[in-house]
Amino acid sequence: MTFLILTVVLVAGLAVAGRQPEPPPLLTLDDAVGFEVAGGWRVVQSPDLPGPYRRGGLPHQAAKGQGGGARWRNRMGEASHQFVPQQGAEQLAVPLETVDGRLTVAVLAR
Numbered sequence: 001m002t003f004l005i006l007t008v009v010l011v012a013g014l015a016v017a018g019r020q021p022e023p024p025p026l027l028t029l030d031d032a033v034g035f036e037v038a039g040g041w042r043v044v045q046s047p048d049l050p051g052p053y054r055r056g057g058l059p060h061q062a063a064k065g066q067g068g069g070a071r072w073r074n075r076m077g078e079a080s081h082q083f084v085p086q087q088g089a090e091q092l093a094v095p096l097e098t099v100d101g102r103l104t105v106a107v108l109a110r
Contacts, residue, residue: 026052026099029106033094036108041092045107049098056095056103064090072103079103 032053033043047053060070062083071080072095081093092108 024054026054028052029096032096033106033108036092036094040110041108042110043106044091044109045105047096047104047106049102049104051096051098053096053098053104056097059092059094061093062091064088070105072105074101074103076101077103079105081105081107 029043029046029051030037032051032055033041036059037043056074056079057072060068060081062068062085065085065087067083067085069080069082070093071078074097079095083091083093086109089109092110094106094108096104096106098104
């Protein structure tokens with residue numbers, strides 16, 4: 001009897017462990033960058049692709065007056081952003097993933 005109970009518990013545990021985690025919810029642009037906007041950032045360039053979105057990676061920041069670039073990749077391709085130096089403004093590129101998995105970028109400044 002103990003063997004049967006252990007077998008059932010083991011099989012149930014393997015079934016739960018084998019499930020794929022649910023993807024994060026889809027969000028509007030405002031919701032996807034809401035944390036940053038609450039921190040004083042504003043959207044200065046909307047994504048090239050229409051939403052809804054999921055966060056697609058970690059944001060990349062350029063300091064005041066600094067340029068640079070950022071690139072993100074996923075299973076569907078890649079997205080990049082080239083920062084143009086702006087005196088007096090920090091910039092933040094936020095990678096977003098569309099419903100079909102393509103990457104796009106929203107650019108914020110403060």
